[in-house]
Amino acid sequence: MASISRNLRRSLAPDRLRRLLLLSQHPREYVTAECHRPVVLHKRGPDILHDPWFNRGTAFSMTERDRLGLRGLLPPNVVSSQQQIDRFMLDLKRLQRYAKDGPSDTYPLAKWRILNRLHDRNETMYYKVLIDNIEEYAPIVYTPTVGLVCQNYSGLFRRPRGMYFSAEDRGEMMSMVYNWPADQVDMIVVTDGSRILGLGDLGVHGIGIAIGKLDLYVAAAGINPQRVLPVMIDVGTNNEKLLKDPLYLGLQEHRLEGDEYVSVIDEFMEAVFTRWPNVIVQFEDFQSKWAFRLLQRYRKTYRMFNDDVQGTAGVAIAGLLGAVRAQGRPMIDFPKQRIVVAGAGSAGIGVVNAASRTMARMLGNNEVAFESARSQFWIVDALGLITEDREDIDPDARPFARRKSELGHQGLSEGASLVEVVKKVKPDVILGLSAVGGLFSEEVLEALKDSSSSRPAIFAMSNPTKNAECTPGEAFSILGEKVIFASGSPFHDVDLGDGKIGHSNQGNNMYLFPGIGLGTLLSGARVISDGMLQAAAERLASYMKEEEVLEGIIYPPISRIRDITKEVAAAVVREAVAEDLAEGYRDMDAHELARLSEEETIEYVKTNMWSPVYPTIIYKKD
Numbered sequence: 364m365a366s367i368s369r370n371l372r373r374s375l376a377p378d379r380l381r382r383l384l385l386l387s388q389h390p391r392e393y394v395t396a397e398c399h400r401p402v403v404l405h406k407r408g409p410d411i412l413h414d415p416w417f418n419r420g421t422a423f424s425m426t427e428r429d430r431l432g433l434r435g436l437l438p439p440n441v442v443s444s445q446q447q448i449d450r451f452m453l454d455l456k457r458l459q460r461y462a463k464d465g466p467s468d469t470y471p472l473a474k475w476r477i478l479n480r481l482h483d484r485n486e487t488m489y490y491k492v493l494i495d496n497i498e499e500y501a502p503i504v505y506t507p508t509v510g511l512v513c514q515n516y517s518g519l520f521r522r523p524r525g526m527y528f529s530a531e532d533r534g535e536m537m538s539m540v541y542n543w544p545a546d547q548v549d550m551i552v553v554t555d556g557s558r559i560l561g562l563g564d565l566g567v568h569g570i571g572i573a574i575g576k577l578d579l580y581v582a583a584a585g586i587n588p589q590r591v592l593p594v595m596i597d598v599g600t601n602n603e604k605l606l607k608d609p610l611y612l613g614l615q616e617h618r619l620e621g622d623e624y625v626s627v628i629d630e631f632m633e634a635v636f637t638r639w640p641n642v643i644v645q646f647e648d649f650q651s652k653w654a655f656r657l658l659q660r661y662r663k664t665y666r667m668f669n670d671d672v673q674g675t676a677g678v679a680i681a682g683l684l685g686a687v688r689a690q691g692r693p694m695i696d697f698p699k700q701r702i703v704v705a706g707a708g709s710a711g712i713g714v715v716n717a718a719s720r721t722m723a724r725m726l727g728n729n730e731v732a733f734e735s736a737r738s739q740f741w742i743v744d745a746l747g748l749i750t751e752d753r754e755d756i757d758p759d760a761r762p763f764a765r766r767k768s769e770l771g772h773q774g775l776s777e778g779a780s781l782v783e784v785v786k787k788v789k790p791d792v793i794l795g796l797s798a799v800g801g802l803f804s805e806e807v808l809e810a811l812k813d814s815s816s817s818r819p820a821i822f823a824m825s826n827p828t829k830n831a832e833c834t835p836g837e838a839f840s841i842l843g844e845k846v847i848f849a850s851g852s853p854f855h856d857v858d859l860g861d862g863k864i865g866h867s868n869q870g871n872n873m874y875l876f877p878g879i880g881l882g883t884l885l886s887g888a889r890v891i892s893d894g895m896l897q898a899a900a901e902r903l904a905s906y907m908k909e910e911e912v913l914e915g916i917i918y919p920p921i922s923r924i925r926d927i928t929k930e931v932a933a934a935v936v937r938e939a940v941a942e943d944l945a946e947g948y949r950d951m952d953a954h955e956l957a958r959l960s961e962e963e964t965i966e967y968v969k970t971n972m973w974s975p976v977y978p979t980i981i982y983k984k985d
């Protein structure tokens with residue numbers, strides 16, 4: 364249970380201290396803290412052992428075995444939850460060496476299979492293993508291995524997890540949604556599988572990405588695992604290989620398009636918000652053409668956000684501000700940065716939109732400020748530099764197309780190559796969201812040597828690993844120790860010799876989406892505003908200490924993800940309150956939320972985070 368620090372006790376007025384103490388000591392009155400609350404079940408015996416939400420296997424005590432009809436169904440030796448984990452870890456380390464299917468199979472996939480089996484039989488223990496070893500296992504249950512999992516899903520599929528809504532379910536979704544066993548769902552991550560990481564259309568097998576994101580919601584944000592729901596909306600696939608694959612698990616027809624497609628998503632949104640009016644829906648890995656449209660369609664009416672557009676933008680802004688600080692300059696110098704972005708999809712355009720708004724705010728938020736901010740970005744896509752001369756320009760990219768008047772004196776023209784643009788612009792930052800592995804070639808990195816910055820920054824943000832625009836090894840070997848490096852997938856730091864380290868930061872939206880979801884939940888905000896997203900990004904940016912940033916560490920290590928998520932969530936709660944969007948959560952009404960200081964808000968968030976502790980189970984007849 365959360366304790367209240369001595370400093371906080373001293374600084375609080377008596378009535379506030381009382382309220383906060385109540386909050387941490389009597390979770391039943393004030394907070395979720397489900398892990399400490401007895402659970403009433405209407406089943407006994409093997410039904411409990413086969414329910415991963417409540418199963419605790421050999422850790423069931425003798426009295427529980429008697430009470431729940433389990434005596435004789437388990438080996439007699441009762442073990443502690445720690446002994447149980449020690450035994451599992453020993454087995455995991457042993458098995459992962461032998462569990463390869465063959466020479467082409469990889470260790471990560473073997474680890475994933477073993478962890479997934481644990482997930483299937485004992486959720487509490489699964490999340491304890493994940494939280495306690497997050498550095499080792501986030502890359503297994505999440506990026507990059509989750510990509511491999513989606514690519515191999517038909518072979519890996521054992522038990523279903525989450526819900527599937529398909530084009531064939533039209534007209535049925537409102538009733539289908541009641542097939543899900545939980546009366547309360549806090550977080551849904553939904554995908555249509557059309558753009559999974561940088562791997563393209565994986566159809567129904569993309570459900571793996573929703574599962575992986577929700578694993579982080581539980582591990583990083585402490586969302587109760589019984590209240591998360593991964594969803595796949597199967598509207599077909601345009602992946603010709605899957606359309607012909609006899610082992611494919613989804614609809615073998617081309618994707619629905621236009622109004623037909625939108626009507627399926629509309630029906631899904633209506634159904635889930637009817638059953639769970641307070642749920643938050645995170646859209647994940649929708650192809651860009653739908654990502655923006657659906658976001659605009661729903662964001663004013665539903666509690667939803669698009670992680671690839673908005674979460675990525677916030678993480679990129681935090682990293683870009685870190686890169687400014689790493690140059691020994693104040694954050695307010697951000698609007699002077701010249702930034703070349705490779706990739707004009709949902710992620711690239713999302714970043715440029717939000718980053719230019721941040722610059723404009725720093726410059727006074729007027730028309731001149733917006734124009735000045737816009738002119739700091741050069742976007743290059745598959746057809747080269749995007750300019751006003753582009754025919755059939757994507758409406759989302761249009762505001763950032765380089766103006767004719769600018770092109771002449773820069774010596775650039777429509778379609779200029781990335782290397783040409785880097786040579787001419789001499790940017791402070793190159794940022795890749797192109798899904799093209801190796802795009803930041805030797806030539807591009809050589810060109811970046813002429814950057815006008817004392818510490819140029821490279822963000823190779825595409826996933827998974829093989830899609831990264833370059834590796835940290837390539838970046839440091841060409842540009843030397845001063846370069847700042849971040850990538851979407853995890854890489855090891857680079858040994859630069861003489862005791863020097865080239866830091867490899869992971870610039871992944873995992874540092875924001877869990878906090879955005881948790882903060883929205885705990886504030887009870889009805890929508891997720893730009894201000895809430897901005898507050899999340901700013902908190903992530905300020906989380907890094909001056910000395911870390913000067914060393915080139917611009918994102919926290921994943922081992923701190925639970926702590927950073929708590930801070931981000933608190934910032935989101937406070938912004939929701941400031942914007943008058945917060946309606947409160949459970950017994951914490953909007954009025955009370957508004958009275959919480961910054962420190963109290965952090966404490967409130969912390970107290971509401973689920974931890975993997977076995978609950979007391981009570982049996983009651985139906």
Ligand SMILES: NC(=O)c1ccc[n+]([C@@H]2O[C@H](COP(=O)([O-])OP(=O)(O)OC[C@H]3O[C@@H](n4cnc5c(N)ncnc54)[C@H](O)[C@@H]3O)[C@@H](O)[C@H]2O)c1
Pocket residue numbers: 558559560561562650651670671675678705706707708709710711743744745746781795796797798799802824825826827830850851852870871872873
């Ligand atoms: N690190 C993160 O947190 C994070 C977040 C979101 C997305 N991503 C990654 O970003 C990538 C892109 O996602 P998206 O949804 O925007 O995809 P998308 O397919 O919609 O967009 C890709 C863009 O890259 C452009 N492109 C293709 N080839 C190019 C080339 N040779 N040079 C320059 N641009 C080129 C395309 O024209 C397109 O504009 C994916 O790999 C995804 O995994 C990472």
Ligand SMILES: O=C(O)C[C@H](O)C(=O)O
Pocket residue numbers: 506559560561648670671825826851871872873
């Ligand atoms: O899933 C990730 O690791 C980040 C991002 O959402 C992506 O689509 O690549």
Ligand SMILES: [Mg+2]
Pocket residue numbers: 560647648670671
């Ligand atoms: Mg994504």
